[in-house]
Amino acid sequence: MQLVAYLDKDKFFPPSSFVKEVIVCLRDFSSRPVFAKEDLPDLYAEAQRRGQQLLLECDLLFNSEELERASAELLELESNTDCLRILDTGLARLLVEQIRSLQIDLMVNWGNHNSEGLLGWNEAFGSAIRRLILSPEISHSMLDGFIKKIPRQVEIPVLGALQVFYSRRLLLSEGKDDVQALASSEESAHKNFPFYQNKRGTFMDHVRDLGILDDVVNSFQGEQVWGRIDLRGRPSEVLWPLLERFWESRSAEDWLTFKEQYTRALFKGYFRQNKSSSLFRKLKNEHLEKQHDGFVGEVIDYTKKEYIVIKQPVWGHHLCEADWIEFLTPEGKKIGGRVRDLHKLNGHVLKDSEHENYFVMKAVKGAIVKSQLYFTKREEAPVVSSPS
């Protein structure tokens, strides 16, 4: 694994011995800007001097009007960068259309959790993509799968703040000044979510920082997988030397020493296992497919000891007087019974429930509203044999 890291406003460059690239976030182009455009030439010169690549990040979305302005400005700034990192698909398209030789890092970090989609991004932008910046929701095993299929560099966050919300609306104050706040809710177990607003919108980070550097340090050889470190707002001068030591030794003790100095709680997110997958399967609606043999309809009125009303879909099995039936209650209880006193809503006696959207029959104890009704069997009328 190779490392890339954000530059903070103290302009402290991480050691080039193990951080190959630095990311700059400029006002008007970033959710968390720390520099002005005028700073870029100096930063670029310093990065070059240190043998590090300088990347300019634009992690914002734009409407059509803003897009053209952003694209023009980025193209001007581009000469002072080694690569642009772009979130907005339209902006990415416009930039690579304008400079055919441009290579960008495409931020596909919101969603995009399958290899088919990642291959799609790769094919759509072709050689204009240098790297795909992946979602913080992917797990180690997902990443393993992706890198086998995707012939590009990929990047994941390995240490630092985890942005979990991006809104166009200015939620903290009417003005366009930068505002920061901490938010807590009694309805959430987590307290003090960092919020920050600038004129481009409102953003929220998780209460804990992601810390999976120790998980990946030995995992990915070569230059395909990049890990991103974000120490903005953290004491970088203290932390970088400790990280460098850890990177060299790759020892648990050095990681522990680093963690002790880290000012915020770290967590693993979904990297070890994407637990929301199992919950997703549970959440998926598994309501019974009402199409298998014998489904008649659903009880919509249960008047104790008197009658029940059945709503019967067109594909429902028809019932006749005296048919054997079974109800499946919403709690999963099965109740057997027979059809008695079959009639229409207006009281007309029915021989058969065919053609009826609704019909009424004698109540069966416990067959409450929302119970599903199934046909069990029909007893044929006894055949009267003719005398020989």
Next chain:
Amino acid sequence: MGSLLQKKPEILSPAGNLEKLKTAILYGADAVYLGGQEYGLRSAAENFSRIEIEQAMEFAHKRGRKVYVVLNAFLHDEDMQGLDDFLAFLEKSQVDAVIVADLGVLRQVRKFSKIPIHLSTQASCLNYESALFWKEQGVCRIVLGRELSLQESSQIAAKAGLEVEIFIHGSMCMSYSGHCLISNFTQGRDSNRGGCAQSCRFEYSLERENGERSQGFFLSSKDLWGMRALPLLKEFPVHSLKIEGRMKSALYVGGVTKAYRAAIDLLFSSPNLTEEQIVHFEQELDKSVHRDFCTGNLLNSAGLESVYDERVHNGEKSDYAIAGMVLEVSQETNQMFIEVKNSFNLGQTLELLPFQGENIAFQAEHILNLIGKSLERTKPSSVIALPLVAGAEAYNIIRVRTQCN
């Protein structure tokens, strides 16, 4: 795009289940969108089984209406299993389009079917270049992000040469669609796979960096009501107006669809909508459940007025509730049979919503159950008979003014 200027936009209504689909269509939706049992974003909605999708297609196509199936979850590799089979089924059922957000899903749709593809708002497409990108990927319509104005949306349609659909009514996500992981990282519920826990609706205490403290619902968006933006449609046409709310009631679906249907028909048969007419339609919208409302970004950028910031969050409310739905009418017995959804009393004034035209107020007299017993008060989840109101038809909604208001 010139012809679009004269063309009424499609009214696209939510269909949470087969009953709501029929309600939407009968109340004037040109098209409906629904979710199958997998691959959509409303895990908790009832959703449609395959046989229900077939029924939906039959009902809609018989009436010349369209059905779009939502496949807008961001899927993981393992969730893709079975998608090919589902797509083959959808194609055979002749669904009019699928709504997709994930490029991987989109590619599967193209690989396994020829079903037209609409790009979901979850993809947060906000500019014409992005629209052109998605057009190259094979989409024929884009559901634009709710952050755009009507004017911007119309310009994207013209510049990208694509159909565009915008949200005109309903609840709004506070984030850019697809750009909120709060549920996933706090509760393990992936909002991009249908598990959103609505964390933005919580009350939060806020401590600003200057030490100022406040308490409120600053992440909770008011609902979008686009009635006021409709007059601009003649100048800034779009192809489809979407009503949010697959989880909402039949009253909401029917009432809101009817109001927009009538407003659009009036707008395109007259020079414009008058203020009085807009107020009338807004009063109708007010009778379906909603939060406080705003025009979102349709006219101007949504500011703090579009967000709850009060200690009191009114939540979803309405002065009206659905009393029931007409199941059948019997000319023979001169009765209409109602499935009661909310209680009402003998003598109470009810309002029947015909599929078109003025609503009909009537008194709940002679309430009978199905063995002819007179009732003083109805109970939810029961079927009752009322004297037939002239013009009543199956699937008509009956609403009642709630007492607390």
